[in-house]
Each structure stands twice: as C-alpha cells, then as structure tokens.
Amino acid sequence: MDNETFNPVLRKFLKQVGVTSQRDIELAVGRALADGRLDGVTSLPVRVVLTVDGIDLTHEVAGDLSLEQSPR
Incomplete structure (x- = not known):
C-alpha cells in the first residue's frame, strides 16, 4: 500500500461523509x-x-x- 496515494483518497472520502452528513442533519433538524x-x-x-x-x-x-x- 502506498500511503501517499491512499491517505488523500481516505481524507476525501471522510470529508465527503462529514459534509453530506452535516447537511442532512441540519435539514432534518430544521424540518423537525x-x-x-x-x-x-x-x-x-x-x-x-x-x-x-x-x-x-x-x-x-x-x-x-x-x-x-x-x-458567549
């Protein structure tokens, strides 16, 4: 395994998970x-x-x- 190749792919996936999850949670909380x-x-x-x-x-x-x- 090449960490220089794998780490950016993993980070991109985790960023996508974080961004899409945040959006979905915000929308669901707003509706509720x-x-x-x-x-x-x-x-x-x-x-x-x-x-x-x-x-x-x-x-x-x-x-x-x-x-x-x-x-505050």
Missing part, C-alpha cells in the same frame, strides 16, 4: 423544529456506524448534538 417534533428538546443523541467491507471493520462513534446556543 418546523413541524414541532423537537419543541423543548435541548439535545439529540447521535450515532455513526462506519463499516468497511473486505476488512471486517466496524467503527462506531456516539455522542449528543446540543440544540442550545452556547454562552
């Missing part, structure tokens, strides 16, 4: 706020499961997305 499904909710549990076929890799990241403004 607009139709009242998130009225009074201050955070949302979130979980991402990444699988890589062929090497039996499953990686999970979990956390919470705060919907409150942070103090």
